Amino acid sequence: MLAALAGSAGWGWHAAGRAAATFHATVVEVVDGDTFVVRYANGRRDTVRMLGVDAPETVHPDRPVECFGPEARAYTTARLHGRAVVLETDAEPRDAYGRLLASVRVGGERVEDELLRRGLARYLVIAPNTRRARALLAAELDARTARRGLWGACA
Numbered sequence: 597m598l599a600a601l602a603g604s605a606g607w608g609w610h611a612a613g614r615a616a617a618t619f620h621a622t623v624v625e626v627v628d629g630d631t632f633v634v635r636y637a638n639g640r641r642d643t644v645r646m647l648g649v650d651a652p653e654t655v656h657p658d659r660p661v662e663c664f665g666p667e668a669r670a671y672t673t674a675r676l677h678g679r680a681v682v683l684e685t686d687a688e689p690r691d692a693y694g695r696l697l698a699s700v701r702v703g704g705e706r707v708e709d710e711l712l713r714r715g716l717a718r719y720l721v722i723a724p725n726t727r728r729a730r731a732l733l734a735a736e737l738d739a740r741t742a743r744r745g746l747w748g749a750c751a
Contacts, residue, residue: 619683623676629668645695648732649708650720663750668716686725712736715745
């Protein structure tokens with residue numbers, strides 16, 4: 597926890613000068629607790645990796661299913677599949693795998709905050725995408741303190 601705070605301190609807590617892009621799309625497939633596929637109005641598809649969270653693995657080709665992975669995937673599926681979403685990028689819009697890196701809103705609520713508060717994911721903020729680092733860390737700390745989700749079930 598202190599390492600997360602200390603590491604984040606050097607990144608800055610805001611994205612001064614960074615222009616975020618916003619996209620509207622519909623979720624057509626959930627890959628994992630933090631990754632899904634969207635379809636834009638023009639029919640194009642894109643794989644999205646949620647910013648600020650790391651859900652336990654369920655489909656990694658080289659790793660077994662991790663503790664609380666199925667629960668995280670089930671929540672993300674129930675929350676997002678078939679729903680219209682608003683995607684907002686940060687400083688770095690794509691990862692090394694070509695996935696869109698974005699914060700995800702449904703009905704005004706940020707899904708990554710929900711995952712962290714429910715203990716369905718861990719805080720993971722990687723520079724330069726640090727715009728919401730404090731809020732995300734606070735959500736995880738709340739879940740840890742209450743031993744919700746993976747914080748109570750996984751040793």
